Amino acid sequence: MPKTEPSARPRFDPCVTMPSLQRLRTAVKAGDWPATESFIASLPDEDDRAFAASLAAGIKGAEKFLERVVGERPGEPLPRALLAERYIHIGWDIRSDARAQYVSGDQFRQFHAWLRRAEHLLIELCAEHPAYALAWRARLISARGLELGQSETRRRYDRLVEHHPHHFNGQQQLLQKLCPKWGGGWELAHGFARECAAEAPPGSLVGVLVAEAHLEHWLDLESGADERYLRDPAVRDELVAAAAASVWHPDFHHGFHAIGAHGAFAATLSLGGHYAEAAPHFRELGNNASESPWNYLGDKEAAFIKHRTTALAKG
Incomplete structure (x- = not known):
């Protein structure tokens, strides 16, 4: 990429x-x-x-x-x-x-x-x-x-x-099944994502589950609460650590999931206003994107451009 x-x-x-x-x-x-x-x-x-x-x-x-x-x-x-x-x-x-x-x-x-x-x-x-x-x-x-x-x-x-x-x-x-929309709960979903990431070898894709769990949680919250949730420094720090152990690790395999993986971190960090941390993911992506996570945000193209522009300008 x-x-x-x-x-x-x-x-x-x-x-x-x-x-x-x-x-x-x-x-x-x-x-x-x-x-x-x-x-x-x-x-x-x-x-x-x-x-x-x-x-x-x-x-x-x-x-x-x-x-x-x-x-x-x-x-x-x-x-x-x-x-x-x-x-x-x-x-x-x-x-x-x-x-x-x-x-x-x-x-x-x-x-x-x-x-x-x-x-x-x-x-x-x-x-x-x-x-x-x-x-x-x-x-x-x-x-x-x-x-x-x-x-x-x-x-x-x-x-x-x-x-x-x-x-x-x-x-x-x-992870999808463990989310509340499919009969699970947030403690189950986050716990599973963190457990998988902790047990995965360095450079594994699995760290992306941490971002996906936070994004799913954000989607389930009311307006206002969703923004506060992703702005939490603890969420930011967990996302940064998960990215460091996965997509930024020297052993990361740039396979077919890599675009979606960087996209998950870019979207979740941007939605939380963590532009300095989101910008490197957007630079890595260039003009490449995947349906998920951007289709969660309405018009996928408009959402990608909006968050990329802001992250690169502020981050």
């Missing part, structure tokens, strides 16, 4: 900010299984594979291609994992990201039907391949959507980290 003073409009398309991903998008759109499989197999770690699976799942119509491949290769895990991820993505698009009170009964019925289709694939896949990270990660998302409860979600998470400790995206999924 560029380390220069940014000035242009932010770029949110991951295939633009990380051009190697265009190969995957092209392969899925073309229905080219060998190229799809080769790309995902070439990735260095499970977090990058999770990112790639999510990208593939977001491609409209990909279910037709993946259903064909599952039929042709019924014993292989990757086609089923990607198809299940696609079914989950379709269901979540129908549900939308709105709070439950704003989602209609018909939306919920369709949402749950797609998640159950995904679950059918994933239960079989996990039984056959109990260490398969993509499957367990997807089951964390479906557990949340089907409201299977804290105990079942935690069971699935434990199975994932039994084989893949410090799985960042799996931890992100459980």
Whole structure:
């Protein structure tokens, strides 16, 4: 990522900010299984594979291609994992990201039907391949959507980290479930984020969970209280320490999650008025951005530009 003073409009398309991903998008759109499989197999770690699976799942119509491949290769895990991820993505698009009170009964019925289709694939896949990270990660998302409860979600998470400790995206999924909006509480959410960050190796992505927990907490507060919360020097200091141990550490892996990681720190620090601490993250990002966290702030492009401009001017 560029380390220069940014000035242009932010770029949110991951295939633009990380051009190697265009190969995957092209392969899925073309229905080219060998190229799809080769790309995902070439990735260095499970977090990058999770990112790639999510990208593939977001491609409209990909279910037709993946259903064909599952039929042709019924014993292989990757086609089923990607198809299940696609079914989950379709269901979540129908549900939308709105709070439950704003989602209609018909939306919920369709949402749950797609998640159950995904679950059918994933239960079989996990039984056959109990260490398969993509499957367990997807089951964390479906557990949340089907409201299977804290105990079942935690069971699935434990199975994932039994084989893949410090799985960042799996931890992100459980963190969501631990937030009040999904039946958890702030003590649980912050405690989990801090525990994961403390146990992670230096340079791990996992420190970003601390920022994500604070951002979720901020979103849940009333106007005025939210600003006071993030302005707290203790919150600032915790964010700075988490960034130092993760994205600023010499061992940090600049994989597909790096843009979102810097974005989480940049947004949370800026919202708290900690511009001197936010500015280096914006300089690291340049004009690159990710949907999250900026889509939490209304118009994602306007929010990114506003906070970047202020942070660079004041910080």
